[in-house]
Amino acid sequence: MTLEPNSVYEKIITELPDGEKLKSCLQCGNCTGSCPSATDMDYAPRGLFALIAAGQDEKVLRANTFWYCVSCYQCTVRCPQEIPITDIMYHLKHQAIEKGLYTTDAKDFSGTFIGMVEHFGRSFELGLAAGFHLLHHPLESVKMAPMALGMMSRGRLKLLPKRIKNMGQLRAILDKAKEIGA
Amino acid sequence: MKYAWYPGCSAEGNSFAYDETSRMIAEALGIEFQEIDDWNCCGATEYFSVNQLPAYALVARNLALINAEETPQVIAPCSACYINLKKTDEKMAKYEQLNTEVNVALAAGNLSYEPGAVKSRHFLDVVCNDVGYEAVKEKMTQSLAGLTLVPYYGCYMGRPEDNFDHPERPQTMDTLLKTLGADVPDYSLKTICCGGHMTQLSAEASLRILRHLLEGANQLNADAMVVGCPMCQLNLDAYQKDVNSAYKTNYQIPIVYFSQVMGLAFGMDPETLMFERGIVSSKAMLEKWLTAEPASKKRRRREKRDKNALPMPKQLES
Structure with a gap:
């Protein structure tokens, strides 16, 4: 063919x-x-x-x-x-x-994740889940509360991420990669 | 034995217990770590799936930060970190154009990486294949006899290619847990995916996958499922309650890291091994183990049969 x-x-x-x-x-x-x-x-x-x-x-x-x-x-x-x-x-x-042809919000989840990595250099679960759900499913996010509390009481959920020291270097690398890849 | 250590983002929150107990086990086995200074996220599955070149550059920064002469191998305790480090190194070696482009990006941060310089290893691989089962046995002070431990490997220990174990029938963790004296049933679902980040996208799809895995382990009377990946642990542990309410089940299976049960066998205080960090309580498992002492003695006695005793009658050949 x-x-x-x-x-x-x-x-x-x-x-x-x-x-x-x-x-x-x-x-x-x-x-x-x-x-x-x-x-x-x-x-x-x-x-x-x-x-x-x-x-x-x-x-x-x-x-x-x-x-x-x-x-x-x-x-x-x-x-x-x-x-x-x-x-x-x-x-x-x-x-x-x-092509702008997508109907699921999975793309937004990936976007939230990538945004976090590009901002902090690291990912953290609470920021990921909260950022994604509050923006896209504000009502659903209430259902997550008991699980989040369970995780937090066991010291497994952080409120703030750790930003890497040399964020400027990472940004420069990612910007260059986007420039070449575009 | 000295290796570079890439903790991964989970180690700072969700899988703190894994990171901590891995360091304890490593010290006991004489594995020396050098944590990569200022490491960044590996991008998990999200970054790669949307924007390839920045994803490779993101991972390559970590490889470039390692002093390859001092530590030519890097250990990742998380399966996703392991596969991303490995994939980046291998694809850069295989595709010249990718290698050039990633290095142009790295140069913007005054870094460079030559593919092949650093070999990526999973912590389970290093424990089982570099240290070895014999050395593990020597460090044991207590047997895990009496406990039924179900090994669960997830995706990336054997997939997609040339990883340290078989894609469909991995044995590393089975052998490790057997070495520790536990009862290890043949868990046919051991390489089926836990759903990864699907919990965030579709509760229905992810709970169905998790129920399948938990039901399988439950049928084998698992006292615990043993994992070597923070994502697998999080999904099976934190969403077990949701599975129970969605499917009217009552699974109470603790999901523990192999480093935690190794600590038990090495005689470390269970309190320092952070079992309480699990959402599903490990209390029943620990109590069962503590009261299972006589059984383990019986087992050892049976193994030491008198060499001079009469042989068992042989089966007649038909």
């Missing part, structure tokens, strides 16, 4: 290391059978790969599939064609953000 330029399929094949292995997908379903989140996905991995091959790009990028990927690599180690499935899921997240 011919690849549509700039399609999801073509981008995976040309931009991702070992991405061309996606061409050899057998639709065997080992990935879906191994996936711990498959039942909660709009399309499980095998189905998603069929949609990619069929050029259904918008359906693909609007799916929650890759946002529900837990990065466990179970599919990757079981794939008989050695397709880097987890890396493809990462790449699809990237493509969905690029």
